[in-house]
Each structure stands twice: as structure tokens, then as C-alpha cells.
């Protein structure tokens with residue numbers, strides 16, 4: 001197993017981070033990171049549509 005599914009919370013590569021956080025649909029309840037894929041944050045909470 002090669003844990004390639006990085007969590008946004010732990011990502012330090014800005015290019016990767018940019019890709020993961022584009023068009024975010026989930027935020028992390030623990031650290032506030034946002035991501036498009038709920039698997040990318042450690043404690044995903046769906047973002048409320050603002051409009």
C-alpha cells in the first residue's frame with residue numbers, strides 16, 4: 001500500500017494543494033482546510049452553497 005491519497009491538511013506542495021482545493025465542496029472540521037474531494041481532508045464537512 002502506497003498511501004498516495006494525500007490529505008489537503010497535510011499537503012505542502014502548493015501545486016498539488018491548488019489542484020485539490022479548486023472548486024471546494026468540503027471543509028475540514030479540524031483544521032479548516034477545503035477540498036473538492038472529501039477524502040482529501042481529515043474531517044470532511046460539506047460546504048454550504050452560498051448562493
Ligand SMILES: [Zn+2]
Pocket residue numbers: 009028029030031032033041042043
Ligand atoms: Zn484537517
